[in-house]
Amino acid sequence: MEISKREEEYLETIYILHKNKGIIRVKDIAKMMRVKPPSVVDALKKLNEKGLVEYEKYDRILLTEKGKEIAETTYSKHLLLTQFFIDILGIPPEIAEHDACQFEHYVSEITVQRIREFAQFIQEQCPYVLKQFIKEKLAENQKK
Template identity: 85%
Template sequence: MEISKREEEYLETMYLLHKNKGVIRVKDIAKTMRVKPPSVVDALKKLADKGLVEYEKYDRILLTDEGRKVAEATYSKHLLLTQFFIDILGIPPEIAEQDACQFEHYVHDITVKRIKEFAQFVQEECPYVLKQFIKEKLAENEKASE
């Protein structure tokens, strides 16, 4: 089954809403994703047709097991990429967060695996070099923001 990048975003948003609020509502999805409620309803219908959510108008919204798997995988990529951008590349957190949000939908699983392995390798084998690199990048970031 083909799942679009936008559908992944909806699933991830619903996953986080359920995780943080215990409930998934159209208005919360719309607010989080900065879209209008009718767009959310259209997306929910498509996701329900694909078996990724359970949705009936004016009823609760639930992720199916398959929908949850997609959402968790997407969110896991997001967390890994955000930490990689911050901890390894020295990217400011707000930029790292934005970039991870975009990148997570386009990066292949093999690439994610290699990024994770590389981060572990660098942190274990070259901690001093990594600290020096990050220190230099943080200094550059501070100069650029002056």
């Protein structure tokens, strides 16, 4: 089954809202994704047809097992990339968050695994070099 990057974003948003609030409403998804409620309803209908969410108008919104699996994978990529950008590359958190959100939908699992392994390696083997690099990047960011 082929799902679009946008559909991945919807699944991830539903997953995050469920984790944080428990109850998921169309207006919450719309607010978080900065779209209009009718767009959310259209997306939910498509995701429902693909068996990724359970959705009935004016009823609860739930991820199916397959939808949850896709959402968890996307969200874990997001967390890893955000931390990598901040902790290893010294990117300011708000930029790292935005970039991770874009990047997570296009990066393969093998790349994610290598980033994870590289981050672990560099933190364990070269902590001093990493600290120096981050210190320099933070100084550069403060000058801008």
